[in-house]
Amino acid sequence: MSAMTRPRPRVAAAAAATVAAAALALTGCSSSGSSGGGEGQVGFVTVKGTNLSKADAGKRGDAPDISGDTLEGTPAKLSDYRGKVVVLNVWGSWCGPCRAEAKSLQNVSEKYKDQGVQFLGINTRDTEKQNAVRFEQEQGVTYPSLFDPAGTQLLKFPKGSLNPQSIPTTLIVDRDGKLAARAVGGTTEDALESILQPVVAEQKQ
Incomplete structure (x- = not known):
């Protein structure tokens, strides 16, 4: 009888691992979670009970001037859009929550x-550009994305603003080129608008 009960802990452990993996798939493509450490350096404050963070004007860190070629082969850089609110989305064609x-x-x-x-994607860890292009075609994405397979551009972001292991992540850059808000692990229209609208409205104040 005791011999029959021995495998049960292993079964329970396997089930727990499956549940953890499923939860991970729902929240993002990485086990590293959000970049919680160092948030104060860029002024982000997490909205309670969400994967969203905001930074008040005057407490925002500078966004790096990321640059490179888009998936279409056109040179682009973040500073090209200075004066606009820029929504940066880090994604990969291999990432379920990105889809x-x-x-x-x-x-x-x-x-x-x-x-x-202006929306601008940062495609990362896609070694084959065609996979990323196909993803955009299938999803109907029309805004440009920088092709950054090695994550070089992601490493330019200040500590606490973007964890290169947390994909997808969406950052909102204000008209002065500063990091104003963030969504980690996937977002919805309503959630994204809840952090985008206040930054857009700043121009009208």
């Missing part, structure tokens, strides 16, 4: 394109 949020991002980009908002 789940893609249409929401596209919808918000279309809704705000006439309000001084």
